[in-house]
Each structure stands twice: as structure tokens, then as C-alpha cells.
Amino acid sequence: MNPPFERIAIVGVGLIGSSLLRVFRREGVARTLVAADASAAVRARVVDLGLADAVHATAGDAADGADLVILCTPVGTFEALGAEVGPRLAPGAILSDAGSVKAAAVRALAPHVPPHAHLVPAHPVAGTENSGPDSGFATLFEGRWCILTPEEGTDAAAVAKVAALWRRIGSNVETMDPGHHDKVLAITSHLPHLIAYTIVGTATDLEETTKSEVIKFSAGGFRDFTRIAASDPIMWRDIFLANREAVLEMAQRLTEDLTMLQRAIRWGEGETLEALFRRTRDIRRGVIDAKQA
Numbered sequence: 001m002n003p004p005f006e007r008i009a010i011v012g013v014g015l016i017g018s019s020l021l022r023v024f025r026r027e028g029v030a031r032t033l034v035a036a037d038a039s040a041a042v043r044a045r046v047v048d049l050g051l052a053d054a055v056h057a058t059a060g061d062a063a064d065g066a067d068l069v070i071l072c073t074p075v076g077t078f079e080a081l082g083a084e085v086g087p088r089l090a091p092g093a094i095l096s097d098a099g100s101v102k103a104a105a106v107r108a109l110a111p112h113v114p115p116h117a118h119l120v121p122a123h124p125v126a127g128t129e130n131s132g133p134d135s136g137f138a139t140l141f142e143g144r145w146c147i148l149t150p151e152e153g154t155d156a157a158a159v160a161k162v163a164a165l166w167r168r169i170g171s172n173v174e175t176m177d178p179g180h181h182d183k184v185l186a187i188t189s190h191l192p193h194l195i196a197y198t199i200v201g202t203a204t205d206l207e208e209t210t211k212s213e214v215i216k217f218s219a220g221g222f223r224d225f226t227r228i229a230a231s232d233p234i235m236w237r238d239i240f241l242a243n244r245e246a247v248l249e250m251a252q253r254l255t256e257d258l259t260m261l262q263r264a265i266r267w268g269e270g271e272t273l274e275a276l277f278r279r280t281r282d283i284r285r286g287v288i289d290a291k292q293a
Contacts, residue, residue: 004165005030009066011059011081013037013046014232015127016098017072018136021051023169026138036062045133060084063093068165070122071097071109076238078108086112093117094158098124100185100235102149102178104242110151118158123147123181124171125189129230142170149178186246191254193236194247196228 008030010017021033035052036059037043043055056062063069063085071081078097086109089095095113099105105121113119126144128135146166150159163173176184199222240247264272 003028003030004161004168005068007032007034007066007068009034009036009059009062009069010052011036011062011069011071011085012073012077013042013051013133014072014131015135015140016124017070018046018049018051018133019138019140020070020072020098020136020169021046022136022138023141025051027168029165029168030068034062034066042133049133051133058084060088063088065090066093068094068096068162071095071099074232074235074238075099075101075104075108075242076234078105082109082112086114086117089114089117091116094120094162096120096122096162098122100189100239101242102147102176102181104182106149106151106178118155119151120154120159120162121149121178122162122166123149123185124166125185126171127231129227131232131235139170141166144171146171146173147181148173148175149181150175151178182243183246183249186243186250190239190243190247191250193228193231194240194251195254196225197236199225200229 008024010021010033013021013035017035017037021035024030024033032054033052034054034056035043035046036056037046038057040057043057046052046055054062059069059071059081067090069085069089071078071085073081078099082095085095095109095117096119097105097109099121100123102121102123106119109121110119124141124144124146126141128140148159148163148166159175163175166173203222261273261276263269
């Protein structure tokens with residue numbers, strides 16, 4: 001069976017990029033897999049691991065002749081990468097990405113995509129706190145969602161081809177407006193990371209004796225926060241800045257809810273606390289039932 005793509009270029013070989021290279025190789029979705037990374041050390045490791053058929057220092061060189069280019073770098077790099085890759089996109093080629101913020105991705109990339117090519121942004125809702133080419137694994141996307149956010153009027157065949165690719169590597173696919181995506185992810189992903197960074201940051205500001213005990217006696221809750229807070233700082237810096245409006249809106253809602261909880265605790269309103277805890281427990285059960293735990 002012929003592969004759906006002739007040449008796929010992955011720009012940025014971290015957790016997501018290296019996982020895509022691994023699963024694309026396993027599934028045989030392209031005749032040629034090409035990688036690009038600005039880091040010489042990463043490029044050398046890609047060669048050592050045999051992740052790609054060719055490795056380049058620039059995204060433009062990787063994009064030459066590719067019928068699919070996927071940007072797997074922080075969102076803050078998209079403007080420059082779009083300007084570099086856009087003029088080198090072949091007729092019918094698709095430019096996609098794996099960024100966690102979609103409205104900013106569209107704004108950065110769309111102006112650089114020529115009329116003969118197509119932009120199909122994507123967000124695989126999967127990952128770990130690890131980064132680098134050694135951190136990837138072929139099963140990362142299995143049973144996870146990949147959200148596509150094409151602009152209105154995008155070539156339907158190009159969108160269908162990207163959707164089919166993500167389904168082939170095990171993902172469930174949803175199509176969503178970029179702005180709506182950003183609002184949903186602000187509460188499901190971005191705000192939890194902001195909270196994790198804040199709580200771990202608060203712990204580091206404690207006096208030394210208390211801080212050492214916090215680390216020593218870390219139970220499940222704090223341990224989970226430290227796992228999230230170990231994520232790539234550059235990637236999350238760009239996410240918060242690119243999705244600032246939605247994140248700030250959700251942070252304000254959280255502040256209001258915390259104020260309500262403080263009031264309930266101060267005045268001993270046990271029924272209020274129990275009602276909230278029961279409602280949130282049901283949400284957790286829903287996450288488990290949806291196989292997203």
C-alpha cells in the first residue's frame with residue numbers, strides 16, 4: 001500500500017517531534033522522514049537514534065520538497081519559521097503544527113502560506129514533563145485527542161488528509177474554531193500548569209527548614225504539581241503569552257472561586273465544601289470514563 005505522504009518534515013525534535021518521527025516510521029506514513037532542529041546536539045542525537053532519513057539545521061531546508069511540514073517548536077518561534085518555510089512549500093503541500101495555542105498559531109503562520117499550499121493547524125493533546133529526542137515514544141498519541149483548527153475556507157481534502165494521519169497513529173480527532181480551542185485549553189491545560197508553577201514557586205520561597213520538609217514529605221498532590229511544573233519553561237512561557245486573554249479570564253474565575261472557598265472555610269460552612277468536593281469528584285470520574293486519565 002502506498003504511503004499517504006511522500007516526504008514529511010518535522011521541525012523541532014523534542015518530545016512531540018521525536019514521538020511523531022517514531023510513530024510515522026512504525027506506521028509507514030511517508031516514503032521519507034526529514035527532521036530539522038536548531039541544536040547541533042539534538043541533530044546528532046536524531047542521527048544516533050535513526051529517527052529520520054535526513055536531518056537539517058534549518059526548517060527551510062527540511063521543507064524543500066515536503067508535502068507535509070509539522071512545526072513542533074514553541075509557539076513563539078512560529079512567526080520566524082512561517083516566514084522561512086512558506087516560500088519553500090511545494091504546490092499542494094500542507095503546513096501544520098503541534099502547538100497548544102491555535103489563534104496565535106494561525107496569526108503567525110497564515111500570512112506566510114502561499115495560495116498553492118494549505119495551513120491545517122493541529123494540537124495533539126498529549127505529552128509528558130520530559131523533553132528532548134530521547135523522551136519521545138511511538139504510543140504517545142494513542143487514545144488521545146488531536147484538535148484541528150483550520151480557518152474557514154481551508155481546502156477540505158487537506159484537512160481530511162491531516163485528520164486521517166492523526167487517526168492512523170491512534171488519535172481521536174476533533175475540529176474546532178481556533179479561539180474556542182484556546183478558551184477550552186486555558187481551563188483544561190494552561191491554568192493547571194499556571195497553578196502548578198505557582199504552588200511549587202511558593203514552596204521554594206518558604207524558609208529552608210520548612211522547604212526541606214515539604215520536599216521530603218511530598219504526598220501525591222504536591223508530587224503531581226512538581227511533575228507538571230517540570231515541563232519545558234520556554235514552551236510554557238510562549239503558551240501563556242500567546243493565550244494571555246483566555247488564561248487571564250480563567251485565572252480570574254479561579255480567584256473568585258478561591259475567595260468563595262476561603263469564606264466557606266473561615267465560617268465553617270461544611271455543606272458548601274462537601275457539595276463542591278462531590279461535584280468535582282464527578283468530573284474526575286468523567287475524565288476516567290473518557291479514558292483521558
